[in-house]
Amino acid sequence: MSADHCQVWFQHLKEILNGYQNRPKSLKVFVNPTSHRKEACQLYRDDVAPLFKLADIKVDVTVTERKGHAISVLKECKLDEYDSVVVVGGDGSVAEVAHGLLLRAQMDAGRHTDSIFTPVRAALPLGVIPAGSTDIVAYSVHGIRHPVTAAMHIIMGHRQAVDVCSFSSQGQLLRFGFSAMFGFGGRALALAEKHRWMPPSQRREFALIKTLANLKPEDCELSFLPVKQAQGTTQEPKCGETVRDVGGRASEEDEAWQTVQGLFLNVSIMAIPCICSMAPRGLAPNTRLDNGSMGLISVGNASKSEFIKHLKRYSSQSNQFGFTFVETHSVQVVKLRPRFRGSWADEPSEEKRESDSRITPTISSERTYPWNIDGDLLELPSEIFIRVHPQLITLFGVNMEETEESPIKGTAPPAVHNGIQLRHCLARHGCGARSI
Numbered sequence: 001m002s003a004d005h006c007q008v009w010f011q012h013l014k015e016i017l018n019g020y021q022n023r024p025k026s027l028k029v030f031v032n033p034t035s036h037r038k039e040a041c042q043l044y045r046d047d048v049a050p051l052f053k054l055a056d057i058k059v060d061v062t063v064t065e066r067k068g069h070a071i072s073v074l075k076e077c078k079l080d081e082y083d084s085v086v087v088v089g090g091d092g093s094v095a096e097v098a099h100g101l102l103l104r105a106q107m108d109a110g111r112h113t114d115s116i117f118t119p120v121r122a123a124l125p126l127g128v129i130p131a132g133s134t135d136i137v138a139y140s141v142h143g144i145r146h147p148v149t150a151a152m153h154i155i156m157g158h159r160q161a162v163d164v165c166s167f168s169s170q171g172q173l174l175r176f177g178f179s180a181m182f183g184f185g186g187r188a189l190a191l192a193e194k195h196r197w198m199p200p201s202q203r204r205e206f207a208l209i210k211t212l213a214n215l216k217p218e219d220c221e222l223s224f225l226p227v228k229q230a231q232g233t234t235q236e237p238k239c240g241e242t243v244r245d246v247g248g249r250a251s252e253e254d255e256a257w258q259t260v261q262g263l264f265l266n267v268s269i270m271a272i273p274c275i276c277s278m279a280p281r282g283l284a285p286n287t288r289l290d291n292g293s294m295g296l297i298s299v300g301n302a303s304k305s306e307f308i309k310h311l312k313r314y315s316s317q318s319n320q321f322g323f324t325f326v327e328t329h330s331v332q333v334v335k336l337r338p339r340f341r342g343s344w345a346d347e348p349s350e351e352k353r354e355s356d357s358r359i360t361p362t363i364s365s366e367r368t369y370p371w372n373i374d375g376d377l378l379e380l381p382s383e384i385f386i387r388v389h390p391q392l393i394t395l396f397g398v399n400m401e402e403t404e405e406s407p408i409k410g411t412a413p414p415a416v417h418n419g420i421q422l423r424h425c426l427a428r429h430g431c432g433a434r435s436i
């Protein structure tokens with residue numbers, strides 16, 4: 001009604017905000033200017049920075065200049081000058097910054113990442129402002145892909161512990177991340193990357209269609225350690241694939257390993273539900289953000305039309321896993337070993353062995369396999385070892401299940417509308433949101 005009236009509100013809101021114990025005061029912000037439609041800088045400047053300013057939050061912004069730039073900064077900067085890190089970008093940027101934060105934590109703790117190690121948690125929480133094309137991580141922790149909602153979670157200091165995977169090969173840590181796809185998902189990304197000159201959505205569509213047209217299965221051995229039976233469920237394999245326990249070993253854990261050898265159209269391993277507009281219930285709907293397990297979804301060899309039916313169900317209400325060739329498991333560790341023309345990827349091929357009898361069995365670099373790890377292409381030559389690390393990182397956001405359990409009467413669920421989500425957050429903190 002008047003400037004004075006506004007001032008009263010402004011002061012009152014500031015008082016409310018000051019009551020939030022965990023809210024950050026000093027942020028290290030990374031903005032990827034190349035994300036999606038190259039709008040991240042503008043989005044940060046127009047929609048997010050003014051809110052941080054109003055909330056008296058100091059910011060130190062780095063606009064990244066190249067892939068890997070955020071990691072270099074995080075390895076060297078004085079982290080104790082900040083109390084949180086924020087990334088403005090898509091899933092590739094989020095994965096890079098999360099990896100950088102976790103790498104820095106291992107460096108600071110003197111952990112060697114060249115063998116099976118137990119990582120320490122990231123020192124600072126991470127805020128994710130979605131500015132990418134799929135924004136799976138933001139969608140999964142905010143229930144919506146909306147930069148202002150994301151900024152409000154940071155401002156109010158809502159924190160959510162989140163599981164992280166480590167990806168290793170040949171005893172070396174490759175990176176930390178949230179999700180991986182091998183087979184169709186990896187091939188489609190590899191093809192899209194070869195057509196970088198196309199606009200992003202056109203490139204993605206083209207790659208999906210062409211990879212579907214040339215659909216072929218990968219021959220591999222998939223081993224996994226299910227979560228303890230009390231926590232999760234494991235299923236018997238289908239499609240005539242053989243399953244054997246990697247038995248004969250002493251420990252209970254070794255006996256619990258299961259191995260499937262065969263042809264797979266796609267294998268997905270996901271530590272978070274991976275919600276996106278194409279899969280509103282998530283690519284891995286049975287996985288939670290913080291339940292200490294990964295969803296393993298293996299799609300066996302099937303006809304092209306059956307595979308397309310399976311893919312289409314991700315965006316519909318039907319169960320995408322209701323096919324005999326699809327299996328889901330809740331797992332702690334996964335090992336995937338590709339095979340090419342009868343030879344394991346980490347052994348020299350028959351022809352190579354015959355042509356050079358003196359060859360020592362070193363890792364073959366003749367062939368690599370495309371992996372889609374958090375939307376980034378990794379061409380990897382041999383067996384990949386993926387482990388889940390429960391609640392290794394803290395992200396700004398809310399546990400959507402908890403929020404959905406107590407919806408405000410007469411409103412849509414919080415995942416649908418950020419204003420309602422904000423109102424609910426205020427209501428949870430006793431701030432008289434209804435009168436606002």
Ligand SMILES: Nc1ncnc2c1ncn2[C@@H]1O[C@H](COP(=O)(O)OP(=O)(O)OP(=O)(O)O)[C@@H](O)[C@H]1O
Pocket residue numbers: 032033034035036037064065066067068069088089090091092093094096131132133134135136200374375376
């Ligand atoms: N200045 C830069 N030039 C080129 N690449 C960059 C730059 N800064 C960051 N990157 C890299 O760009 C990659 C892709 O960015 P990002 O994931 O943000 O966008 P996107 O691919 O459009 O979104 P999404 O992953 O949600 O589909 C990241 O892996 C990041 O490391």
